[in-house]
Amino acid sequence: MYLRRKILSKLSDSWMLITLVMIILLPLLVGIALYFRAEGLLKNTGLIHLLGTSEWLPHERKFGFIPLVRERAFAAAAILTIIIMIISILARVLSNKYSKLNLNN
Numbered sequence: 001m002y003l004r005r006k007i008l009s010k011l012s013d014s015w016m017l018i019t020l021v022m023i024i025l026l027p028l029l030v031g032i033a034l035y036f037r038a039e040g041l042l043k044n045t046g047l048i049h050l051l052g053t054s055e056w057l058p059h060e061r062k063f064g065f066i067p068l069v070r071e072r073a074f075a076a077a078a079i080l081t082i083i084i085m086i087i088s089i090l091a092r093v094l095s096n097k098y099s100k101l102n103l104n105n
Contacts, residue, residue, distance in 0.1 A: 045061075051064075054067055056068070
């Protein structure tokens with residue numbers, strides 16, 4: 001019994017160490033891969049210009065990420081608003097159905 005517990009403890013310690021290393025290394029490796037992927041774009045424009053401008057003219061090789069970020073933020077806000085509305089309506093329906101005190105009257 002003691003040997004089984006010791007083996008399980010070593011196994012769980014090893015697993016925790018492996019997952020910790022993966023959690024720490026994964027964002028670093030993703031960042032390095034993104035840098036190498038965007039190296040050509042960064043040479044032409046620079047990071048500050050790329051993140052700070054609102055020009056989006058790919059045929060003239062002018063890239064600015066503000067319109068892209070703004071559109072994605074708007075889409076995420078709209079989707080989350082719809083989800084929150086559905087959850088609140090369902091909560092209201094369930095509270096009216098299962099509550100002993102009717103709040104509508």
